[in-house]
Amino acid sequence: MPTGHGKRRPVSRSSSYRRHEVIVKLVIVSDIHGNYDALQALPEDYDELWVLGDLVNYGPQPAEVIATVVARASLVVQGNHDHAVAHDDDSAWSPRYRAMAEATRRYTSSMLSDAQKAFLRGLPEQVQIERDGTTFHLLHGTPADPLRGRWPTDEAEWEAELAGVTADVLLCGHSHVPVLRRLGGKTLLNPGSLGQPRMGGACASYAVWQDGAFELKTFHYPVQETVRKLRELPLPAKIASELMEILHTGKV
Template identity: 60%
Template structure:
C-alpha cells in the first residue's frame, strides 16, 4: 500500500496541480486555505480526492470566522487573505471546513497512525520543529506508532523511542529557504520525503492581481519565491 501525505496547501492551486504522485490513499494534514489565491479550487480537489483530511488552524479560522489566536507576526497577512478566502468559498465549502476533524487515528497494514495538524496537545497552534525537546512529551499521549503533523511547513522524519514523527512540509508555502513543495510517502512500512517543482511565477501573478495591501503582497511573494 502506498499513502501520499500532504499538508498546508494554502490555496496554492498551481502547486497542488503539479503534485503528480500516484497513491492508493491521499491524506491531508490541514490548512487547505488562506494565503494563496485559489482556495475554492483547492477545497474542491481535496474534497474529491482525499481519503483522510483533518482541520488546520486556517481551515478553522475561515470556517468559523475566528482568527483570535493568530500571532502578531502573521496577523496582517492572515487577516487580509482570510477576507479573500471567505469571499471565494461557498457556504457549503465553509461547512466542510468546519466539520473537518481535529485528529484522526487510522491503521494500515498493521501500522497505527495518528494525524493532527500541529501537535496532540494543541491541534491548531502547537509549534514544534524537528529538534524540539517537546516531542517526547507530546508522544506520551499518542497511542500510535506514527504521529503525522504539519503546520510548520518544514519537512522532517524523526524517530523517538518506538514512535516516529513525520512532517511532510508544505505543498503551497514551503519554508526554510526551499521553495519547492514537499510531501511524504509511506510505502512498504517506510517513509520518504519528496519534493517537486511548480510554476511559482504563475502563483505570484495571481496573488499580485488580488489587490492585497502592498506589505501583505510583498511578504506573500517573498515566501513563495524564497521559501
C-alpha cells in the same frame, strides 16, 4: 490502466496482497494554503491522499483547492487556518502573521461557498487509523494543541508530547518544515508545506509511505503562475509582496 499525476491509482491485486492485506501507497501533504498550482503539480500517484490541514489562506485559489481535496483525499484534518475561515475568526493569530492572516482570511472567505465553509467546519482535529498493520495519528499541530501547537526544540519536550500517543506514527504539519525522525519508539513525520514552503527554496514538499517506509520528497511547480495570481488579488501591496517573496525564497 495508466494514472495521472496526483490521482488515485488502481491496486494491482496480483502483486499487492500480503496475507490478504492490500498494500497501499499513501501520499501525505500539508499546508496547501490555497496554492492550487502546487496541488495540481503533485507528481505522484497514490492509493490514498492524506491532508494534514491548512487547505486555505495565503494563496490565491482556496475554492479550487477545497474542491480538489474533496474529490481526491481520503483523510483530511483541520488546521488553524481552516478553522479561522470556517468560523470567520481572526482572534488567534500571532502578532507576526496577524495582518497577513486577517487580510487573506477575508479574501478566502469571500471566495468560498457556504458548502465549502461547512466542509472546513466539519473537519476533525485528529484522526487515528490503521493501514497495513501500522497505526497512524493525524493532526495539524501537536497532541497538546492539535490546531496551533508548534513542536518544541528540546528533544525531551518532544518525547513528552509523544508520550500520550498510542499510534505507531504521528503525522503533523503547521511548521511548513519537513521532519522525519524516531522518538520514544514512535515515528514523527511532518511532510512540510505543499503550498508555502519555508525551507529555503521554492520547491513544494510532501511525503510518501509505502511498504512500511517513509520518504520525504520535493518537486518544482509553476511558482511564477501562483505569484501572478497573488499579484492580482485585492490585498494590501505590502502583504501581497511578502506572500510573493515567501513563495520565491521559501523563507519568512
